[in-house]
Amino acid sequence: MTYVSTILVAATLWGPAETPESTTTVDPTDGVTTPTADASEAAPPADATETPAATEAAATAEAEAPVADAAGPAEGTAPAAAPGEADPSWNESTAQPGSQSPASGAPLAAQPAPAAPPQPAPPPPPRPIRWRLDLGIAGGGTLVGDQGYRAFSEGRVLIDGSFSALFDFRLAEGRVFLGGGVAHQILGREGDAYGADVFTSIDMHEPEVRGRVSVMAIEGLDAFARVGVGPSIVDLSFDSIESASQRAVIPRVEGHGGLSLYLPKAWLPRKQAGRITAGLQLGVGYTWRGAIDVRPTLSQGDDPLEATTSPLGELSLHGMSWRAGLFLRLM
């Protein structure tokens, strides 16, 4: 919860300084209620799907600050009314009875201005989710079935850490989002084989291109399926009195299904106007990696004798895999 709280605070701090915007669409899936007409609302909604009350409020607002284009971009790209024009409190203060203009030449007298009643901060307009950009970090593992992997690890799990950036967009105003992005995984293990006779290590870098389809079951909970493809750059080393190493580049395909749990808009400080949220993600699936014919190269000094090493066998690092992580979502 500490991380979530931290991210929540960050989301609040990162939220853009809102200027009143008009909102033209009500998201049917994210539980947005139609805003009621408010005299302090700078730019009321103006969408054909609005409720009658909203339409009325829009009509009222149009009388003071006409909306340039009622069918403008859904993200509120319609020009907002100027604050001076739309703010009734400003009009009231300039029409204060008994006030005099300094240009009238009458002696000035201190006139205590009556204090304006405190105005509650207007709630920002709702922002329906049309696209999302997820920036994530995660940790996971692959349960490697190949016994040869035990030469690099006491256990069978190949641990990984990763960071990713994925963009997706809503399909047909529905609950389904489709998109893709890039990720980079870093994996590494150190071990020893045959007691301490041979020290081994395996380091892997796995850049990948990902595709993702996710279904927003309810706002705050997505089910997703994810496929990643990319090379696996593997560095192996074997150390005894001498040392040898090998770099191999093998293909890799990963498929995961899982759930994303994130803060819904209703829980965000800016409610429906929130642009940033955060959450947790857990995926389970299978990672296939091509086999490596391991035959390391002996590390030698200057002008060495020709060296040969023996084939150590085939290493296959595929198996059931999982990944859990945190993500920051811009939308």
Added chain:
Amino acid sequence: MTHRSALFMALALVACAPDDPYASSLDFVSPVATDRSLAYVDKTNNELVFALPQDDRLDMVRRSVGDDRSTVLWSRATVGGDGVIVMTAPASDKEEDIGEQLHWWPADGEDQGRVYDVLAPFTSVSLSPDEQRAVLHFGGGVSSGALQNANQVAVVDLQGTEVRNLTLNGFGGRLQAVDFPTVDGIDGTVAVGGRGLELAAFLAEGEVVLVDMADAQADQVAVRFGDAVNFSPVETLLRPGDDVFDRPALFLRSDVGADVAMLTLVDKPDPATGAPGFSAQVSLIPVGNGATDLSTYNGAEAPYLVTTDGGAMIFTDIRTQESFSVGTGGLAQRLFMRDAQTVGGSTIRQAVAWAPGGNALFTLDLDAIEETIGRTPRVLNIETGIEELVVLDNDRVLVSSGLNLYVVDIPLEQVTPLSSMSPYDAQSSALEGDRLLLGTPGQQFVSTVDLLTLNPESMVLDDPIDRFHYLPGVNKLVLTHDDRVGHMTVADALNPSRSSSYVAWGYLLDGLLDP
């Protein structure tokens, strides 16, 4: 899936995880060199691992010896280097249905091996010079705390499948060594009464037992020297019958006492069955202060036993036991014979005596030795002293002495010192034609000496030598380096050079990832 079933599945995954195949340490026995391979014993996996050097690569062959309930006791290359023998025994005294076995594999590991069932976990083996037989025994001590018959032996026919298990019919002396009395160390038989005997001499404390390995029905011949005689045999020398002395004689040398035992071998059929047999007539020959080495020489009319006693060569007529000695004037404890050419072109025998710690080689022409009064040996001085001597061929010996290595040409009486910054080990050498090959442990050079020009050349290696091996079957020098996963340099024995050499590393990890 319920939480409970998920938990069970997770537990099952953990429980089904196989044991770590890399948990135990590498346990390789030091390799033995055959004529074409190095053979390691992988005690962890009960395998014989052949490393076969080729021109540009190292081929590996693995063969099973025993199983996971047995353990390897020792391994040896056969005399000719054409194979490897490995002794296996139960890994634990609790394994009752596992027997002791001797495994034979050809040097390249390719053809089918042979397995011999024996009756005991023998700790030592002696190989007959004719490559025919291996004698397994407990000369190196017993291998476990269980009760064992210290005089139990097995005679294995390495060319066939026969195993002969027997207990020495001795007098209770504990077996020390097994020797094969042969003629010139090559011929495996000695004629006794018109029959050929393949003799094995079992040397025990205060006694010797002779066994005809070719005849399982023949009685053993045991000779006890008794408590009154200070004699315990350590070395044998066979003199076949000839025109000068027609009966074959077996001489036994003792490190204690002042005598050499002479066992004259005679034909003696079994008195009960009439089956062929043999016996021995024993006599003790006094040889001055005792014998530190022995050889034989036929004079014009007398058969001589030649011994050294530290400062002289003693010639004893084995018929009359009369003797005379020729002083060397220096320390002389070891002896070997060679053929020498006289000025007139005839070939004579020559005795060469030397001693570890001595300062000279003494050569004595033996022609008409009994008629030449006052003949003294010629002296070839080794200025820095002798640590070790290796006979290269009939004419040349190699002497190591501190930082110096001497190539001694005996006919030319030429002593050529080869100096280096570190001591050379004469044992870590081989002769390839007229080229001497040297690879001393600890050094980072493999050296060659052209024995015709005495020009030395050295090839620098990338790593210090741990052991030197010469594989004559493929003309390769193999210099192993210290690394438990296998590290060697392979060089052409005919012309070692860096351009034709290569390093092989990690060959004992071959197939590591396919457990």
